[in-house]
Structures are given as C-alpha cells and as structure tokens.
Amino acid sequence: MATPRKSTARRPRKTMPTVPPCEPCRGTGEVAVSVRVGRTRRTVGQQNGICLSCFGSGLATE
Template sequence: MANRTTTPPKTTPAPCQPCGGTGNVPITVRVGRKHRPVGQQDGLCLNCFGTGTDPNA
C-alpha cells in the first residue's frame, strides 16, 4: 500500500476591518486651546497591532 499524505489547502488570512489590511488608521490631530482639528496622521491599528490580518479569524 502506498503511504499517501495530504496537505491542507493554504488560505489567506482575512484583512483587519478597522484598518482594511494596511495596519495604519487615521488619527485626528488637534491643536490649540479649543482643540480644533487641523489634520490627520497615520497611527498603528490597535486591533491587529500593525499586521493587517484579522486576529479573530
């Protein structure tokens, strides 16, 4: 009898929902006494910690 091994199909991990798989999310920058928004900068996604894959998948 031939010994046959099968490998499971490789699946790609699902992208993270908040960052869309990029690992970065926009953070609003606020300045001044009234904390008015002046722009946005990139921040690390706290859901996937910058990996871009869904941790619950």
C-alpha cells in the same frame, strides 16, 4: 511513426485558508488619527499610527 504525447495535466494545488484583512485598517496596518490643537480643539490634520487591533500585521485576529 509518431510518438505518443505525454499528459501535461497538473493536479490542483491545495490552498491554505485565507485570513481576512483587519477591519479598522483594511489590511494596511496603519490607521489615521485626527490631530486637534488649541483651546477650542480644532482639527488641523491627520497623523498615521499603528493599528492596535492587528498590531500592524494587517490580518484579522480572533
């Protein structure tokens, strides 16, 4: 005689509310700033820096 099968159904987990990513850095924590040199202030490249909106965490603050 066969034994009855046990139920393997699981309850859904409670999820924490997600925090949206930071707008200026798009969640990376770094932003690119143009570097300008010379008397005519021409742009020569970009330099990475910490995002001042989220202080490098990548999460949006209120």
